[in-house]
Amino acid sequence: MEERTIGKWTIGLKPRLSRERDILCDCLYCLNFRKAVKDLNEQERRLFDQLSLDPARPDLLSDFPAESFPERYYLGHYELAGQLLDGPPAASDHWTDENTETIGRFRIGFSNGSKLRLEFETVLPWLLSEPPED
Numbered sequence: 001m002e003e004r005t006i007g008k009w010t011i012g013l014k015p016r017l018s019r020e021r022d023i024l025c026d027c028l029y030c031l032n033f034r035k036a037v038k039d040l041n042e043q044e045r046r047l048f049d050q051l052s053l054d055p056a057r058p059d060l061l062s063d064f065p066a067e068s069f070p071e072r073y074y075l076g077h078y079e080l081a082g083q084l085l086d087g088p089p090a091a092s093d094h095w096t097d098e099n100t101e102t103i104g105r106f107r108i109g110f111s112n113g114s115k116l117r118l119e120f121e122t123v124l125p126w127l128l129s130e131p132p133e134d
């Protein structure tokens with residue numbers, strides 16, 4: 001297990017099993033997310049690199065119109081193999097300043113249920129030529 005320090009947390013990371021069967025959603029909101037995370041800033045890229053995560057492949061992704069149209073408010077999680085060794089766990093329904101941290105445009109937390117998850121919320125630009133439908 002390799003240790004990673006992310007903000008206020010220490011994560012014990014195991015190599016993740018590859019997922020060959022996962023199918024990417026083709027709706028406009030998921031397409032926009034995958035496009036937007038190709039252009040992460042240095043801080044954000046470092047977060048995903050440290051956890052060996054592909055930002056374009058969250059295990060759960062929900063989206064809503066953001067306050068400023070046509071930006072998009074996204075939230076979801078990435079599953080990790082490993083465990084939270086130190087730092088306050090976040091429950092997705094109970095985010096506080098103590099159990100979350102903001103890295104670039106991502107507000108993140110780690111929840112430690114049956115699986116370790118990187119939980120996130122972020123507001124990203126709309127990059128598709130087609131406008132959002134809502």
Ligand SMILES: [Zn+2]
Pocket residue numbers: 025026027028029030031
């Ligand atoms: Zn979708």
